[in-house]
Amino acid sequence: MSLLSSANETQARRDAVARALKARRLDALVVSAGPNLRYLTGFTGSHGLLLLTQDDPLFLTNPIYRLQAGQEVSCKIQVGTRQLMDELAPAARKRRIRTLGFEAGRITFEAYSVLKSKLARNASLEPVAGLIERLRMVKSPAEIALIRGSVETNSRAYEKALSRLRPSMTETEFAAELEFRMRRFGAEKPAFDTIVASGPRTALPHAQPTDARLAAGGTVLIDMGAFQAGYASDMTRMFFVGKPSPRMKSAYAAVLEAQLAAIDAVRPGVKSSAVDRAARNILKAHKLDRYFVHSTGHGLGLEIHEPPRLGMKDHTKLEAGMAITIEPGVYLEGVGGIRIEDTVLVTGTGCEVLTPTDKALRVV
Ligand code: ZN
Numbered sequence: 370m371s372l373l374s375s376a377n378e379t380q381a382r383r384d385a386v387a388r389a390l391k392a393r394r395l396d397a398l399v400v401s402a403g404p405n406l407r408y409l410t411g412f413t414g415s416h417g418l419l420l421l422t423q424d425d426p427l428f429l430t431n432p433i434y435r436l437q438a439g440q441e442v443s444c445k446i447q448v449g450t451r452q453l454m455d456e457l458a459p460a461a462r463k464r465r466i467r468t469l470g471f472e473a474g475r476i477t478f479e480a481y482s483v484l485k486s487k488l489a490r491n492a493s494l495e496p497v498a499g500l501i502e503r504l505r506m507v508k509s510p511a512e513i514a515l516i517r518g519s520v521e522t523n524s525r526a527y528e529k530a531l532s533r534l535r536p537s538m539t540e541t542e543f544a545a546e547l548e549f550r551m552r553r554f555g556a557e558k559p560a561f562d563t564i565v566a567s568g569p570r571t572a573l574p575h576a577q578p579t580d581a582r583l584a585a586g587g588t589v590l591i592d593m594g595a596f597q598a599g600y601a602s603d604m605t606r607m608f609f610v611g612k613p614s615p616r617m618k619s620a621y622a623a624v625l626e627a628q629l630a631a632i633d634a635v636r637p638g639v640k641s642s643a644v645d646r647a648a649r650n651i652l653k654a655h656k657l658d659r660y661f662v663h664s665t666g667h668g669l670g671l672e673i674h675e676p677p678r679l680g681m682k683d684h685t686k687l688e689a690g691m692a693i694t695i696e697p698g699v700y701l702e703g704v705g706g707i708r709i710e711d712t713v714l715v716t717g718t719g720c721e722v723l724t725p726t727d728k729a730l731r732v733v
């Protein structure tokens with residue numbers, strides 16, 4: 370399968386956005402976020418803009434990306450040497466655009482100011498939030514295949530790195546081993562900074578690896594993900610160097626029970642918040658819910674964190690084709706933390722856990 374989205378696929382996505390613009394009475398949308406540009410045009414570079422209109426979309430970039438845009442982008446391309454917003458304004462004037470949407474959460478104030486000052490006087494700029502992201506929530510079969518590939522690479526890298534584990538390794542060295550294996554197995558890069566935390570530092574949900582040696586720690590938490598062919602995977606696993614304490618052992622059992630209950634709740638039509646509640650209720654029964662300080666999961670795809678958020682306040686109804694994580698955790702200050710995370714696909718009847726890595730308590 371090609372690494373790049375087919376021209377037909379990106380065209381269909383642009384058409385879907387154009388229809389949504391029409392419904393909002395917008396003439397056009399300036400797309401500036403990298404993942405959204407990739408989704409709508411195929412462009413994988415870091416410097417581009419899309420002026421998305423009903424029938425005459427235009428991709429703008431600078432000379433650095435002339436060749437690459439020619440190879441990747443499936444619509445008309447304009448290469449200019451001025452700031453991209455400077456290049457875009459005349460194109461918008463030429464197309465007589467009166468109402469121009471922009472990605473409110475993605476654009477800098479500077480870019481907004483340039484655009485505002487260069488547009489025609491009678492044109493208005495309208496903030497648009499989450500429109501493309503909502504379309505991106507449900508993945509196509511081709512996207513699902515890429516996520517599957519990313520998940521498999523991530524899990525293989527974990528097993529390979531674990532087979533090379535030495536008790537004298539530091540958290541940083543083990544993180545390097547995980548990321549090295551990930552790339553060797555086909556990933557472009559990690560989807561986020563790999564978390565390797567040991568001992569009481571596992572109570573920090575987003576711990577940075579340090580030069581602490583794993584052997585000293587007892588509990589080890591690994592949170593890792595790959596970007597492969599542009600698509601993210603995300604997994605958290607724990608292992609114990611030597612026997613875990615009774616408290617950590619029972620916390621592990623409780624979190625695993627919560628994670629399985631949340632997975633059980635995943636099916637089309639169920640609200641994100643209900644999946645979160647399923648995990649939270651189990652932890653409550655174990656009197657651990659107040660140590661669960663984040664949501665149960667998140668969507669993932671071209672970005673590591675995408676809508677929906679599987680939290681108390683997100684009532685998005687799950688649909689077949691959504692890729693999400695399920696990752697409850699508990700964090701006991703001064704003692705340690707437990708989190709278990711899988712990448713999960715919502716199917717027509719329920720869900721499929723994509724992550725193949727075993728979740729039984731592991732002692733190395
Ligand atoms: Zn994670």
Ligand code: ZN
Nearest residue numbers: 603694696710
């Ligand atoms: Zn995650």
